[in-house]
Amino acid sequence: MTDLADRRGVETEVYQPAEDSHLLAEAAVEDLRADPPGLALEVGTGSGYVAERVADETGARVVGSDVNPHACEQARDRGVEAVRADLLEPFRTESFDAVLFNAPYLPTEPDEERDDWMEVALSGGEDGRAVVEPFLETVGRVLAPDGAVYLLVSSLTGVEEVVAMAETEGFSAVALRDESFPFETLTVLKLVR
Numbered sequence: 357m358t359d360l361a362d363r364r365g366v367e368t369e370v371y372q373p374a375e376d377s378h379l380l381a382e383a384a385v386e387d388l389r390a391d392p393p394g395l396a397l398e399v400g401t402g403s404g405y406v407a408e409r410v411a412d413e414t415g416a417r418v419v420g421s422d423v424n425p426h427a428c429e430q431a432r433d434r435g436v437e438a439v440r441a442d443l444l445e446p447f448r449t450e451s452f453d454a455v456l457f458n459a460p461y462l463p464t465e466p467d468e469e470r471d472d473w474m475e476v477a478l479s480g481g482e483d484g485r486a487v488v489e490p491f492l493e494t495v496g497r498v499l500a501p502d503g504a505v506y507l508l509v510s511s512l513t514g515v516e517e518v519v520a521m522a523e524t525e526g527f528s529a530v531a532l533r534d535e536s537f538p539f540e541t542l543t544v545l546k547l548v549r
């Protein structure tokens with residue numbers, strides 16, 4: 357691909373900040389401002405918008421990660437340290453004071469799945485929890501003992517089911533913010549051990 361084609365890829369294949377991004381950033385900044393984390397990770401950083409806001413508004417060092425290389429490039433253009441990674445796989449044990457994730461959450465039938473980066477950004481598989489579930493199973497490893505997880509979930513994904521999964525992994529959950537839209541309610545969960 358030429359440089360120009362690469363740029364087009366960045367513009368069309370990266371999830372751009374939307375209501376869910378804003379809600380996660382607002383809730384996390386408000387909660388973290390009083391006691392900013394030394395080091396935070398935003399999984400699935402996309403454009404880098406949430407990571408940039410948390411860094412700018414709390415003073416924390418925030419690393420972004422994404423499985424989509426175009427997203428890593430766009431986040432870096434924004435000044436975010438970005439690493440290409442599948443969920444928490446490459447990160448060291450107990451290394452982050454806070455981990456944020458606006459996960460892909462839309463329930464999607466197998467025959468509706470498209471083979472592109474926007475599908476990776478949006479699809480949570482048949483029940484909407486295909487990415488959230490492995491995230492919850494593995495995030496505890498990279499979290500510092502007193503660390504917190506900030507997870508955006510939708511009523512379409514099943515907030516109670518996500519809370520139950522988190523509890524199975526040893527977390528307790530509180531809802532920091534809710535916002536309702538015509539077809540869904542978005543909730544930011546804070547998970548601590």
Ligand SMILES: C[S@@+](CC[C@H](N)C(=O)[O-])C[C@H]1O[C@@H](n2cnc3c(N)ncnc32)[C@H](O)[C@@H]1O
Pocket residue numbers: 371372373374376377378380399400401402403404405406421422423424427441442443458459460461476477478487
């Ligand atoms: C709903 S978008 C959120 C983007 C951005 N954080 C925001 O709030 O605007 C979900 C992001 O998660 C990324 N993602 C999906 N599966 C992932 C995985 N297994 N590991 C890392 N990132 C993943 C997607 O590429 C996408 O950028």
